[in-house]
Amino acid sequence: MDVTFLGTASAQPSTTRNHSSLALRTDGDVWLFDCGEATQHQLIRLNGDPKTLAVRDPMDPNAAAKDIVPPKMSRVSAVFLTHLHGDHCFGLPGFLCTVGSVVRIGEERDPIHVYGPQGTKSYVRGVLDATQSRIGRGIVIHEMLLPSHLSHTDDLELVAKLSMTRPPHIDELEGSDFFASSFTTAESMNPADWYWTIITGNEQGKSGASRLTVQASPIPHTVPTVGYFITEPQIPGRLRADQITPILQRNKAALGLKNPMILLSKIKNGETLTMPDGTILVPSEFTEPARRGRRVLILGDTSNAEDSALVKLVDELKKPDGTFNSNAEECLVDLVIHEATNSCLASDIATGLTLDSVESTTIEHGHSTPQMAARFARRVGAGRLVLNHFSSRYKGDADEASLLVMEEVRQLAVDVFGNDRVVCARDFMNVSVPSK
Ligand SMILES: [Zn+2]
Numbered sequence: 558m559d560v561t562f563l564g565t566a567s568a569q570p571s572t573t574r575n576h577s578s579l580a581l582r583t584d585g586d587v588w589l590f591d592c593g594e595a596t597q598h599q600l601i602r603l604n605g606d607p608k609t610l611a612v613r614d615p616m617d618p619n620a621a622a623k624d625i626v627p628p629k630m631s632r633v634s635a636v637f638l639t640h641l642h643g644d645h646c647f648g649l650p651g652f653l654c655t656v657g658s659v660v661r662i663g664e665e666r667d668p669i670h671v672y673g674p675q676g677t678k679s680y681v682r683g684v685l686d687a688t689q690s691r692i693g694r695g696i697v698i699h700e701m702l703l704p705s706h707l708s709h710t711d712d713l714e715l716v717a718k719l720s721m722t723r724p725p726h727i728d729e730l731e732g733s734d735f736f737a738s739s740f741t742t743a744e745s746m747n748p749a750d751w752y753w754t755i756i757t758g759n760e761q762g763k764s765g766a767s768r769l770t771v772q773a774s775p776i777p778h779t780v781p782t783v784g785y786f787i788t789e790p791q792i793p794g795r796l797r798a799d800q801i802t803p804i805l806q807r808n809k810a811a812l813g814l815k816n817p818m819i820l821l822s823k824i825k826n827g828e829t830l831t832m833p834d835g836t837i838l839v840p841s842e843f844t845e846p847a848r849r850g851r852r853v854l855i856l857g858d859t860s861n862a863e864d865s866a867l868v869k870l871v872d873e874l875k876k877p878d879g880t881f882n883s884n885a886e887e888c889l890v891d892l893v894i895h896e897a898t899n900s901c902l903a904s905d906i907a908t909g910l911t912l913d914s915v916e917s918t919t920i921e922h923g924h925s926t927p928q929m930a931a932r933f934a935r936r937v938g939a940g941r942l943v944l945n946h947f948s949s950r951y952k953g954d955a956d957e958a959s960l961l962v963m964e965e966v967r968q969l970a971v972d973v974f975g976n977d978r979v980v981c982a983r984d985f986m987n988v989s990v991p992s993k
């Protein structure tokens with residue numbers, strides 16, 4: 558599993574940072590999170606010249622030895638929008654037209670799925686209709702709706718907003734809409750209680766992205782915005798064939814089996830076997846402990862992600878005694894990707910700004926500082942934090958001056974996070990999420 562950043566800019570793109578988008582890849586399947594302007598260009602450019610453009614994982618000691626294989630556009634099966642601000646979705650129509658035109662003859666129709674907050678249907682249908690665009694592959698749009706009690710509200714303005722939708726696009730297949738569940742009472746009016754379970758693939762035996770579960774929760778921003786929590790199912794422990802083999806072999810004659818190893822599959826299926834020499838093969842005694850699946854949190858723009866059900870979703874995963882160890886091996890969440898639009902650097906302090914003043918303006922605009930991102934990452938027991946979505950003041954190239962500024966930004970988060978596992982995203986940076 559890995560993440561490739563395709564755009565790391567906030568509102569204004571620059572020559573060194575494109576608008577927001579990242580690709581999560583698992584066993585070849587690719588999911589995009591946000592699709593800012595020129596996301597498809599970024600994918601085309603990266604695939605065209607990975608040797609020059611790709612930025613290796615700064616925290617992976619083996620990164621240099623690994624081949625760079627960028628995510629393929631044709632592999633994208635779903636796009637998840639965090640919110641409908643243009644810097645996160647203006648690239649979607651063009652992207653859909655390109656990937657949507659690839660219809661594999663003779664194969665089952667393989668529509669592209671788009672997930673987003675309420676309003677996503679209106680946006681996608683509107684732009685595709687107005688430009689008379691066709692998506693030959695088919696498109697399915699899923700919306701995260703407010704809790705059902707709010708859709709029956711007397712608030713006329715809200716009702717008007719909710720029903721502000723357009724008829725389906727000609728190439729659209731019916732999707733699923735999701736009403737929010739609540740951590741407290743079903744009638745809770747507090748968005749920090751709400752979450753959606755939008756994909757439940759949490760089953761062993763599935764492969765690729767289809768085995769992942771995706772949940773989302775509202776996070777505070779200036780428009781409805783969500784953070785996504787992606788979890789992989791537990792990975793069953795391996796059977797210690799090396800320990801069982803000698804036992805089976807020494808009972809081979811008494812068992813009357815030419816190949817006693819065929820019994821391995823029975824043990825694998827949970828059967829306890831008693832050998833002729835009296836040895837009892839109890840499957841659990843010959844199985845390595847199960848390992849937890851990987852967990853990734855991808856947040857949209859936010860001024861306070863701690864005030865969200867994401868924290869509660871993660872808390873549910875804590876050990877029964879409520880503890881967790883925040884080292885990289887035993888963290889609760891392997892990777893947190895959090896925005897850090899504005900920072901208070903030494904150069905800002907020199908002009909009379911203070912951390913408090915920068916933080917309050919940042920929050921006013923619905924955004925976060927590196928320290929706020931780090932507080933959230935600490936709160937959810939993150940193993941690693943990637944800072945993302947930078948103001949155009951923070952350049953994303955490899956010039957020494959740019960890298961020095963970004964190191965100062967990174968250090969602000971390190972100080973609060975309490976360890977060095979913090980990275981500032983750059984366009985085309987690849988970050989791996991190894992299995993436990
Ligand atoms: Zn943004």
Ligand SMILES: [Zn+2]
Pocket residue numbers: 640642778858
């Ligand atoms: Zn925004």
